[in-house]
Amino acid sequence: MDTKDIIKRARRFANPFRVTDGDGFRFKDIDPGDTLQFGSEDRPRAKEALACEGDVRRDVPTILGCDVRRKLEITLAVLLFAAFLMGLDAELTFAQNEAAQAASATSTSDVAGHGTAEQGNLPAPTAETEEHGLPQYAVEIARPFGFPITNSMVVSWIVAVGLIIFARVATRNMKNVPGGAQNLFEWLVGTLYDFLEKIIGPRLVKRTFWFLATIFIFILSANWVSLIPGVGTIGWGHQTPNGFVVDQPLFRGANADLNLTLAMALVFFACWIVWGLQEVGPVGFLKELFAPKGESTGPLKVLMIAVFFAAGCLEIISILFRPISLSFRLYGNIFAGENMLETMSRMIPYLGWLLPIPFYFMELLVGLVQALVFMLLCAVFTLLMCVHHEEAGSTSGHGGEVSAT
Numbered sequence: 001m002d003t004k005d006i007i008k009r010a011r012r013f014a015n016p017f018r019v020t021d022g023d024g025f026r027f028k029d030i031d032p033g034d035t036l037q038f039g040s041e042d043r044p045r046a047k048e049a050l051a052c053e054g055d056v057r058r059d060v061p062t063i064l065g066c067d068v069r070r071k072l073e074i075t076l077a078v079l080l081f082a083a084f085l086m087g088l089d090a091e092l093t094f095a096q097n098e099a100a101q102a103a104s105a106t107s108t109s110d111v112a113g114h115g116t117a118e119q120g121n122l123p124a125p126t127a128e129t130e131e132h133g134l135p136q137y138a139v140e141i142a143r144p145f146g147f148p149i150t151n152s153m154v155v156s157w158i159v160a161v162g163l164i165i166f167a168r169v170a171t172r173n174m175k176n177v178p179g180g181a182q183n184l185f186e187w188l189v190g191t192l193y194d195f196l197e198k199i200i201g202p203r204l205v206k207r208t209f210w211f212l213a214t215i216f217i218f219i220l221s222a223n224w225v226s227l228i229p230g231v232g233t234i235g236w237g238h239q240t241p242n243g244f245v246v247d248q249p250l251f252r253g254a255n256a257d258l259n260l261t262l263a264m265a266l267v268f269f270a271c272w273i274v275w276g277l278q279e280v281g282p283v284g285f286l287k288e289l290f291a292p293k294g295e296s297t298g299p300l301k302v303l304m305i306a307v308f309f310a311a312g313c314l315e316i317i318s319i320l321f322r323p324i325s326l327s328f329r330l331y332g333n334i335f336a337g338e339n340m341l342e343t344m345s346r347m348i349p350y351l352g353w354l355l356p357i358p359f360y361f362m363e364l365l366v367g368l369v370q371a372l373v374f375m376l377l378c379a380v381f382t383l384l385m386c387v388h389h390e391e392a393g394s395t396s397g398h399g400g401e402v403s404a405t
């Protein structure tokens with residue numbers, strides 16, 4: 001039995017508890033007769049993992065620290081790689097659209113030229129409508145070795161590297177009495193774990209926590225980093241009578257780019273399929289979609305089979321639209337918030353530093369809510385597929401004495 005199993009079993013009992021002179025742990029907050037027994041070979045590791053000056057607190061990093069850090073790095077790498085591939089595809093799409101628009105504009109100008117030649121000296125309108133606000137797609141700022149790098153990709157890389165460095169620093173020298181970064185890391189991981197465990201159950205949270213926690217922390221960090229002054233306001237532009245206007249910002253909010261939000265949704269969709277197959281199997285997966293529920297016989301059973309088969313087809317369409325709804329919901333809210341901040345800053349030239357301040361506080365709340373909504377939707381979608389297996393596999397009640405070999 002490894003340390004993680006020891007901690008997991010110890011969490012079933014009240015805290016704090018103390019180590020007795022025997023081979024067990026006697027808990028102070030419950031019946032003195034309730035003792036958690038361990039084998040003699042497990043006692044040194046149990047003391048090292050749990051003991052803290054006689055009284056012991058739940059040690060979240062011991063349960064999750066190394067696994068969370070490793071899976072955090074893997075998940076961030078997968079998300080960024082998927083976003084990079086989506087960005088390449090988007091660049092090709094935009095290039096094709098721009099080429100088509102240029103060809104259309106050329107043909108239109110030719111037709112207009114013939115018309116103006118027939119009309120004589122009539123003046124042609126030359127005023128162009130200047131586009132204000134954040135562009136709908138990320139701006140390419142570099143192309144090393146032929147690979148496009150956009151301003152939103154830069155921000156996503158900064159956020160990912162910052163989170164990896166924070167996880168490394170927080171779990172580098174683990175202490176029984178945490179402080180600083182380790183304390184924040186424990187609180188964040190422990191709070192998320194307990195929160196998700198109440199929603200999707202203890203069995204399913206062990207399988208999905210690494211992804212759900214990573215996606216929440218990454219989205220929240222990216223949303224709040226995009227509010228730092230300089231994001232969207234530092235870059236290349238031109239001078240106007242009302243001041244300098246940035247046309248190509250160096251930084252752009254990571255989640256204000258549809259490529260990243262769609263990449264995260266597609267990664268979740270792939271994980272959702274794997275988790276569903278692992279929990280209920282291929283046959284159970286199909287039964288969950290198409291099999292009739294309840295007990296019926298005779299003609300009614302045939303009718304129920306047809307009804308649930310049609311409902312399963314509709315459910316498949318709903319499942320296919322889930323990545324689209326997830327990605328556009330997050331992208332739309334963050335993109336609208338950044339446009340609102342930019343509009344407030346340009347509304348009155350001399351008060352551009354003051355008007356956006358109240359909206360910054362609202363965007364802080366919106367960033368938290370959107371990260372929470374994305375994580376909860378992923379958790380609920382997973383629970384809906386694995387709910388029957390979860391209920392069958394869950395256990396209740398706590399025994400007074402548990403033996404281990």
